[in-house]
Each structure stands twice: as C-alpha cells, then as structure tokens.
Amino acid sequence: MRRINGVLLVLVCCLGSIAAQAHPGGYEHDMAPEMLRIWHNQATGQTVTGAFSHMRKDTVYVQGKRGLTAIPLSQLAPSDKRFAQGISARIHQLNASLFAEVTEPQTSTTAKRPAAAAAFDAFAPKVKTRWDERTLYVESDGLPDHPLMVGITSWQQQVPLPQSYTGSNAWRVPLRPVPAANPLSAKTHFFRGAIALAANGIPIFNALNNRGADSFLIGELDEFGGHCGRADDYHYHIAPMSLQKMVGPDKPIGYALDGYPLYGLLEPGGKPVGKLDAFNGHETPALGYHYHATKTYPYINGGFHGEVTEIEGQVDPQPRAQGVRPDTPPLRGAKITAFAQPKPGSYALTYTIQGFTCKINYRLEADGSYTFDYVSPEGKTVTINYPSRPRGGGGGQGSGQRGAGGGRPQEHPAPEIIPAKPGDFQLTSSVVANGGSLPVDYTCDGSSSSPPVAWKSAPAGTKAFAVIMHHYPPGEAEEPHVYWMIYNIPVATKTVPLNDRAIGERGVNTVNRRAQYAPPCSQGPGKKWYILTVYALSDEVKPDSSVSRGVTRDALLAAMKGKILATSVLNVSYERQSQKP
Template sequence: MRIRNLSIGVVVAGLSACVAAFGHPGHDEEESPFERYRRMKEFREHTEGRVLLAARNPNEESKDDGRSEIPATAAAFDPFVKLKAIKTRWDEEFLYIESNGIPDHQMMVGIRSWQQQVPIPQKYEGTNSWQVPLRPIPAKNPATTKNRFLRGAIAIGVNGVPIFNPLNNRGDDAYKFGELDEFGGHCGRADDYHYHLPPVHLEKVVGKGKPIAYALDGYPIYGYEEPDGSPVKKLDAMNGHKDAEGNYHYHATKEYPYLNGGFYGEVVEREGQVDPQPRAESLRPALPPMQGAKITEFQETKPGSFQLIYEIRGKQGEVNYTLNKDGSADFQFVDSSGNETTEKYTPQRRGKGRNPPPPSGKEGRRPPRGSKPPRDEGENPPPPREGEARRGKGSESGKSRIQSEKSGLKVTSSSVDRRGMLVVDCTCDGKGESPAVSWQEGPKGTKSYAVSLWHTAPDQEKSYWVVYNIPAEVTQLKQNSRGVGTVGMNDRRKGTFDPMCSKGPGVKTYHVTVYALSQELDLPASKATRSELLKVIEGITLESGTLDFEYERQEKSP
C-alpha cells in the first residue's frame, strides 16, 4: 500500500469515542443492552462470526465526513471509526487515534494471576492520543522487544485498544503465566485494559487480509495468513517480512513473539518504552496480587455499574463498582469470607501526555507520575490482599493502618522511623543496606519464612529483595543481614538486595511482606524471583503480614 501525499493539514476523522458501555458523562440517556444488541446484530448480518468492537458513543449522529480518500494507515482503522468506536485524525507525519481503550467483548474472564485491577475507561484523546507514523522509516539497527520495551504499548489495535509486549514487566510470558483473559488482555495498574497478544479476532470486523493492528513504528500487523489468504512464509527476527512489492509488515503467530518481536522501523526508546505514547490515568492506588484467585465472570449489571467475580480456594469473592459522571468511582469489595469494604475514588488533577520536566524548587515540584494521593489516616485505605494483613507505617508499635479480614503477622522494622520513612542507609542515597525486618512468630506448623520487598508503580510491580527458607525459629533479619536464609533474584536478576533508587521526585510507598510457610522451598536461588516465589508458596502460606513504608529521594546539592 502506498500513502498518498498529504498537504491538507490536519484532517479530523470520526467522532468522539467516550464510553457507552461504561456510562458516558455528559449525556442524560444511556444505551440499553437491548439497543446495543440490536445494533450489533444488524452489523453481524454483514460480517462473519461474532462481532468484537470497541465501546462506542451511541448518542452522536453519523455523518458523511468525506473519508473516501484517506491514508492507507487510517483506512485500516476506518471500520471502527464508522462504528463510532474511535476517532482518528492525521497530519503530514502521524495518524492519531483517540479511544477509551475499552473493547466491546468479554473482558477479564479466565485470568488466573490477578493484580486486583478492573477495566476503567482511559482518556486517550487530544494530546494524549496514540500516534502511528504515516511514513515509517526502516531502522539501521532494528530493536528487539525481547527483554526490552517492557513498559507501555508496542502496538495499537485497529479498535483503539493498546497492545503491550507479550512479556510482562518482569520479562515473563504473560500468557503462559495465566495473566491474560480469553482475548489476550488484562488491566494494568492504572486499571487500563490492554492486550498482550495479537487481536486476531478483529478480522471478524475488518475482514480477512486486513491489518488487525499497527506497531508503533508505523508498520502493519496482519493475522495468521498473508493478505491474499496464502500461508505465511518465513518471518525474520522481528516476526515480519516484505511482500512482493517490497512493503514490510508483521504477522501474528501462535507462538512467541506472537506479534511484532521488535521494531523494523525507527522508534525512540525512553525509560523502557516507546516514546511518545499516551499515559493511562490511575483513578485509584494499585493493589497487590491476590494469590490463588481466578476470575470467572465480569459483567455490566446496569449502565455504568460492573461486577467482577473471582474464585479463591473454592470460595467466591466480588468487586462491584460504579463509574460516576463526575469522574469518581464507588467500589465495593466482598472477600471470600463475605466481609465487605467500600471505597470512593476521585480523579487526581493531572496533565495529559508525557510529563513535562518538573519545575525547579521544592515547593513547586509536581507530584510523581502515578503517585498515590497524600495519605490521610482518617480515610479508608484500599482493601488488603486476600488473607494478608497490612501493618502500619513502620512505627515500633506496629499500629495497623489497614485492618485485614483475617489476622496476619505483625511486621515491624527498626529501619523505618516513626513517620513511616525508611532510613537513608537502606537506599541508593546511603549505604544501600537491606532494611531490618521483624515479625511475630508464625502459627503452629510453620517450617520456614519468606520475605519479599516490593513496590507497585502505575504500570508495573517492582521487586527489590527476596529471601526464603528462613528457619522457623528466626523472627527477624537485621539491617544489612547476611547468611540468614536464601537470597533470591531482584528485578535486576541479581541475588542481593537492590536499594530503592527512584528516578522521579516525590514520596514513594514500598512494602515488605513476610510469609509463614508450612514447608521449606525446593527452589533454586537463580530462579527465585518474586513472581516465582509467589507461585511456589501458593497453598503452603499459613499466614502473612505486610509493612508499608515510604521514602523520598534526597535533593542533590547544586
């Protein structure tokens, strides 16, 4: 396909794609499930199989916007523009895609490794839109996505849903680790839904032989067959090749790398992701993983209200939430024991797109990207991990900041002061020593302990320290501990403590969790990452407790 010369400036194509399936602020009437079903049924009559399309705004009227001549890249997205699922526009260099990131197919069902996130619409619009080069430039040195570009998207589906690296932020295959739903997607730490596998199901909307996505370098991604329906021939290391006319494209495959295994075209890598790209806005703090949970159902109970059902150890839990027109959300958490917790989350005032440089001066400094709102001890914090107690801000009394439904281990630290701040010697600004950790004796039957120090960023979970096979008679690790238990791998794949060294300004919250286990672990230290530890101890954890603490990077002298 050849892209015609663009000389008409910015062309606006399509209509706004706010969330209908989630309730659309600013409109008094909502589309009923029956009306949506009727419209989808009418569209099905002109396509094969089940129609899977992004959420759309039913209140906007269609119009003839003169789209007969559009760039080839924009044409790939046009079926969803006509369905009012997304909005596109372009200039001389880029195609811009606006969407809410929410598909209109079943989400979340089938996930076996869940971070307690749920789908919430995003504002991928204006300066925070997705952008795809109209004239991709072959890179002199194509960049692989294997253990690179582990943050953010590497492609965008033609339905406006972003596609992340099939490897998660730890470098593990998200599909094989049970983190994805039946359509190859899940929600990130900003409750942003995205795929990690190629959305081949979109062929049922756009048709066979059409692109299902575009990599962020500007080259198209096709399904399992060539555009002419013939079998796919040899692919290069990027999972792509050139057609008979010399046009490069990628293909979906059923084995890793699944989609583009790198970037044949030029991209800019910054902080582990393609830059620029839009930013998901987090409405609520990220929560820790819920061990052993499997999502069995996700449904819209009424316009703007949703229910997620999970099973854990044979019992059922729920997350019910309503998205309000003012941008806030009301959550109800019902754990597997029937205990209820309610929360109300309100949007924080943030800018769009990539963060600008912070202003100079401590007083005018912007909050860190994705940071939690200031802690208010009078507010109800988010619910704890299923069966896990969270303890206080690190005071010697261990005052509980969050009450668990089940009593957990009391965890304290002499390396955390009474304000809940980690001492500088345990960070990269100081000596880089591992913090002291103390805990109460575990329940009867405890054979060993494990310790994990971790942090939840807006788009990933970071692991700084893993220690396991700590003898049952030991109930503390001293600061800069040596020779107690087995030290596993941190996120840098090193068997040591990785001192906190945040790149961004502002206070960050960290967590240290202690697990009382019914047996010692047969786990090689070279494979003992946090994710592997959590998988191995599933079913043998008798009790656990978490201490939350904070740290802020020190200002460097000019």
C-alpha cells in the same frame, strides 16, 4: 525571551520527573534524595550512588558525593543503560525543539484519506480517526466491546477503567514508515508502553512483561489476550485475532507504532504466510513490508522494522493512561471468573481464591470520581472513593505490571481480604494484624526493630520454614524490594521473636545488601504495602549464593521450587511519618 524561558522550564520539569524515578539516595547531600540512583558497573562490580549528569561519546557521567564518575555505557547494568539513554534522548529531543513552535497536532480536512484509516472503520464511531500528511491519529476510550478479564490466573488486582485517548493524547500511527538502520528487538527493548495499536483502538504491549516473562504463558491474560496495567488501563499482549470477524480477513487487525500493518495468521486472500523475520514481518509485492500474528512467541510484531524513538523503555510519543487508585501487589492464587458492566459507568468483577469468592464492584460518579466496593467472601464491603483524575498528567503507559499507574497515594484495603479458616496454615504477628499498619518501631522512622512473627497449622510433611518480606514500589521497578529473608528455620520453631538474629539462615535484602532485616523506608507520600510470607517446606534448602554476595530472593525461590507445601501471607502497610501533612 518568554518563549525560550517556557521551553527551559519544560526541560527542567521533565528532567525532574525522570530523576524522581531513580532509587532513593543513601547519603546526606545537597542534592534531593529523589534525584539519586544506584548505578551498577557490571564489568567491575562497583556501584555508584548519584544523579545523571550527562552522556558523551557512549560514556555516562554520574554526579555523586565525590564529584563526577565516568562509566562506559556498555558496562552499565541493562536497567541503568536504558535509564541513561532515555534521559539523554529526552534532553536532545527538548533541545532540538527549543526554538520550534509547540503546537497541538493539526489534522487536515483536505488531505486524502489514508488507507490505514480503513482498518479502524469497523469500530466507528466508538473509535475515531483523523489525519494530517504524515500521521494517522486514533481516538478511543480504551475499552473493547468484547468480554474482559475472565480466565486470568496471575492477577495484579487491576481492573478496566475508561481512558481518554483523545485530542493531543490520541494514538499516532506514521503514514510514511521508514525502515530503520538498526531495527530494535522487543526481546531487549520496549518493556514499557505499547508497541502496536489494535483496530478497535486498544493498545498492544510487548509480549514479554517487564520481568521478561511471556505474559500469555504465565496466565496473566484473559481469553482475548488482554489484561489491565498499573493505571487500570486495558491492553493486549498477544494478537487480538478475534477482531478479524469485524475487520474482515483482508484488512489489518492493527498497526505497529512504526507505521507498518499487522495482519492475522494468513495473507489477505487466505494464502499461507511465507517465511517471517525475527520481528514476525516480511515483504510481499502486494503489501510491501508488514507484520503477521502468530500462535507462538512473539505473537505480534517482535520489535520494529521501522524507525521509532525509544525513551525510558517505550516508544515515544504515545498517549498516557491515567489511573485513580494506588498500585497493589499480585494476588497469588486468584482467578477471575466473571466481569460485567451492569449499566454504563458501572462494573463488576468476580474472582475466586482458596475456595472463596470475592467481588470488586465499582462505578463512575457524577463528579468524575470512582467508588470501589471491595466485597469479602462473607459479604462484608469496604467502600473507597477515589477522586477524579487530574487533567494533563499522571498515569503513564507501563508493562501491565506493578506500579503507580498515576493513582495518587491514598489509603486502600489490604491486598488480600481473606479470612483464615480453622486449621489453615496461618502467619500472624503480635504487633500488627493482617491489613494493619506496621508500628513505627519496625520502620526507619523508629528503632528499626524486626517484628515478631508466628505461624501455626503447618501441613503434614513440613521439615523447615522460610520467611520473606518484600514490597512492590511504584514506578518501573522490575523486581520487588526485599527487606527480610530467613530460611532453613527448624520445623520445631513456630515463631521468630522480636529482633531475633539467631533462628535459621539469613538472605540479603535489596536495601543495603546485608543479611539482616531492613526496615521499611519507602520514599514518596502515601501508604505503602509490605508483604510477609511464610513458606512451609518439605526439606531444607541450599540456595546458590555464587552469583551474589549472599543469598538473594531469586536464589531462595529457585531453591524452594518443588518443596513448598503451603504459604501464608501477612499484608501490612506504613506511611512515612515525616511525609504526613
């Protein structure tokens, strides 16, 4: 009985952690708000707020305020569909193992060394391999030996930290890959986590980020095809071709997580590659099925020819990365110019933005914590110490984009520590400074008033203004939460007063889908950051509102494309009063 109770406890905990990723609830109910999610029926246009109950015969049942609602799986929005399938798969997986023995992977000392292990030999002893009859286990610290980060022009403010991909948290490569009955494409699946492992022990993620954009084409990657995710975990999004210098032209540069090898641009021996399938793979008499790198999308394996299990949008199982810092929003206009490791456990990153040079210096302390020095252009330093990472949890592989990354919520400096120069186009507020804490009156814990904002020094040729307030939530949200949008603000206007509802035109927020200010009310403990941006436009805009009930942020940004003369950002934070200890 003790064995069964232990597994049931695991089931309950896993389902609780899955449900905690849902959207916050919007009504009083006996169910905890973190268990709720807004489900979208694309066929009817209706939404249902509730928690996942179960799935039967391709129908999802949602437990809401008025009981169970049945929604055909095929009619759910893609993100809701992936969410339901992930929970259902996890339940089946846990139930199947209810009476099974739970043990750590056991490696063999007598089994014949698999040929796949040779691909990682060039990077030993930093990269270690072990194996059993079915699986090759690969251990690494998650940091490559080549230069990092330089050349990134679309940066999420994340930096490389060592990861513990060891023991039961090692990478797993199947030694007996099995062709899938229904191969899955990376165009529609696997937007989280790794889909392959490079020969140097560094994970390779989907070439598309979690918004479906090509990470390479939009400037998110460094000169070696990598960047850091929400847990400050380094990974690639394209094939790391530089590794061929170490492994040799005849060996794979990595393995997909279905067990099939990934080779370079040519076949072993230097022969040209024949026709590839949609996943960048093909079969030859010498090698059987294998993938190839390409210079254009999908760059790597564009999906899986072999069998894999997808849970919550990623291949399962796979290691968990562990972060120490809270997530931060993108730093628009920044370019990373240098990254160095002055000594073991010490790192230095340099970036430029708007003509200024800023630095982030960080180091591992003796107690396992990390100390970060955020250095402003004037040389002023803000020092933050982040406690050591908890064992056995946190983190989580991601798409390399926004999210919590396992970092526990703590105060950290404003996302942009850049002083305005005289004459700069500048957004300000009389109630909060850039990097300051938003007063409670402007949140759901207060009177929910919209804050007053003002701007000055608009560039010549400005004909209108727009203001957007948004927030990147932790977790796997693919789009930011939008709280406030005003556009076609007359050029003579230099301020939006407190609680104003008359100036300009309003777009809809993502909180209640209304054309009004939605006060910050983010769930979970810790400080959250909100970004207010003012846009100076060369003309008024006419956003498309035909695809939604009102003008959305995407529609407004599309309408402003080519008309933005300048922008200015005001970063503010807020910590829910009711969740403070």
